[in-house]
Amino acid sequence: MAEGRTRRRGKDLLDAIHTAAVEEAAASGPGRLTMDAIAKRAATARTTLYRRWSDPVDLLLDALAALHPVEQPAPGADDLRGDLIASLRLMVDWGFSPAGRAVMALLADPARDPAVVEALWERVFDRRGGTFTQTVLRHYAANGIVDPDRLTPVVLDIGEAMVAKRILDTGEAPDDDYLAAVVDQAILPALALPHRDR
Amino acid sequence: MAEGRTRRRGKDLLDAIHTAAVEEAAASGPGRLTMDAIAKRAATARTTLYRRWSDPVDLLLDALAALHPVEQPAPGADDLRGDLIASLRLMVDWGFSPAGRAVMALLADPARDPAVVEALWERVFDRRGGTFTQTVLRHYAANGIVDPDRLTPVVLDIGEAMVAKRILDTGEAPDDDYLAAVVDQAILPALALPHRDR
DNA sequence: TGCGTTAGCTACAGTCTTGTATCTTATCGT
DNA sequence: ACGATAAGATACAAGACTGTAGCTAACGCA
Numbered sequence: 001m002a003e004g005r006t007r008r009r010g011k012d013l014l015d016a017i018h019t020a021a022v023e024e025a026a027a028s029g030p031g032r033l034t035m036d037a038i039a040k041r042a043a044t045a046r047t048t049l050y051r052r053w054s055d056p057v058d059l060l061l062d063a064l065a066a067l068h069p070v071e072q073p074a075p076g077a078d079d080l081r082g083d084l085i086a087s088l089r090l091m092v093d094w095g096f097s098p099a100g101r102a103v104m105a106l107l108a109d110p111a112r113d114p115a116v117v118e119a120l121w122e123r124v125f126d127r128r129g130g131t132f133t134q135t136v137l138r139h140y141a142a143n144g145i146v147d148p149d150r151l152t153p154v155v156l157d158i159g160e161a162m163v164a165k166r167i168l169d170t171g172e173a174p175d176d177d178y179l180a181a182v183v184d185q186a187i188l189p190a191l192a193l194p195h196r197d198r
Numbered sequence: 199m200a201e202g203r204t205r206r207r208g209k210d211l212l213d214a215i216h217t218a219a220v221e222e223a224a225a226s227g228p229g230r231l232t233m234d235a236i237a238k239r240a241a242t243a244r245t246t247l248y249r250r251w252s253d254p255v256d257l258l259l260d261a262l263a264a265l266h267p268v269e270q271p272a273p274g275a276d277d278l279r280g281d282l283i284a285s286l287r288l289m290v291d292w293g294f295s296p297a298g299r300a301v302m303a304l305l306a307d308p309a310r311d312p313a314v315v316e317a318l319w320e321r322v323f324d325r326r327g328g329t330f331t332q333t334v335l336r337h338y339a340a341n342g343i344v345d346p347d348r349l350t351p352v353v354l355d356i357g358e359a360m361v362a363k364r365i366l367d368t369g370e371a372p373d374d375d376y377l378a379a380v381v382d383q384a385i386l387p388a389l390a391l392p393h394r395d396r
Numbered sequence: 397t398g399c400g401t402t403a404g405c406t407a408c409a410g411t412c413t414t415g416t417a418t419c420t421t422a423t424c425g426t
Numbered sequence: 427a428c429g430a431t432a433a434g435a436t437a438c439a440a441g442a443c444t445g446t447a448g449c450t451a452a453c454g455c456a
């Protein structure tokens with residue numbers, strides 16, 4: 001932040017490197033991620049990176065873990081449908097952030113290292129309370145509006161799966177009509193609740 | 199095939215190159231796909247590749263289009279649930295074939311070129327009659343067992359989406375129990391048909 | 397204020413990939 | 427059997443990335 005400085009240290013520098021790593025991964029994919037490119041984007045020297053990390057993916061995992069956590073859905077009192085749509089909207093927004101793109105690319109990499117994926121779950125996802133629609137569904141189950149027995153792993157993941165596949169297929173962010181269709185035609189029926197057709 | 203030959207030509211060579219390209223893409227991901235690696239795997243010279251293709255992705259698209267089409271579900275007369283599970287099993291098998299891995303990686307590449315994705319759809323998918331559960335669902339709709347009005351784009355894609363996300367998450371092939379859970383807990387409820395709980 | 401830490405810079409050898417050029421010769425069609 | 431085609435092999439310069447080394451000097455702390 002300070003203008004007079006010519007040399008960043010500690011957190012300032014770390015933040016810059018983390019941001020650069022995630023942006024670079026989001027732009028090039030983990031397959032093309034190189035120390036060189038991260039260093040250039042962060043405007044630092046490669047040697048600085050090698051002092052802390054041994055390879056680009058190691059760095060990227062650190063960066064993803066350090067980044068601001070994903071926004072959490074805040075379920076209201078009495079609008080299950082609206083809250084589900086809102087939580088999917090949050091997911092879409094995250095999916096199109098650099099971090100989201102980087103994570104998707106890491107997961108879809110055919111050469112992915114199971115250890116890397118495990119580290120991703122431990123260091124990035126497990127800190128969060130759960131996935132997007134999951135938070136909402138558990139809230140309404142706790143309030144007696146949704147049958148808790150219906151909340152199987154499959155059902156808890158319907159919304160996320162539909163949105164993820166849609167993003168993969170189209171490469172674009174689904175609009176609210178699509179999210180509403182997912183809620184009305186897939187999630188709510190699985191909860192055995194009344195829902196609008198089509 | 200003939201043993202005496204020391205030099206492949208035409209279709210023999212082309213098949214070898216196509217196979218090598220898909221296997222290489224499945225092993226390394228499109229980001230790390232190089233002419234060099236394809237040539238080595240196909241045991242041919244790089245110059246041979248450059249005579250026909252200008253870059254690795256171009257070659258890969260040709261290879262995917264040339265490969266044997268995906269096996270199609272063959273719905274029976276009266277077992278919607280079983281046929282849905284079987285069609286998802288076909289999808290899982292395809293997803294773990296080299297071609298399936300290559301396609302997933304292409305779609306998830308953050309640096310993906312929209313033109314490449316479009317070419318993929320045109321040259322690889324559009325030839326097929328539709329997706330996996332889609333074929334089954336349309337069959338049973340035509341036979342009056344499923345309400346055709348329920349077969350919205352969202353509903354037609356539930357199975358594929360759930361399986362795709364599961365593969366992304368775990369990196370492993372879902373077992374039959376999981377596929378059955380998807381059918382019972384997500385697809386059948388969306389069709390408003392009786393289904394087994396959990 | 398002085399000292400330890402470490403960011404930033406430059407350099408280097410080694411490897412991999414690219415795209416092109418050149419030459420030989422196996423293969424196929426006639 | 428001949429001739430056109432194209433596979434296969436080798437070479438090359440250019441560029442990118444790696445991993446390491448060594449130096450300088452800015453920064454933070456006591």
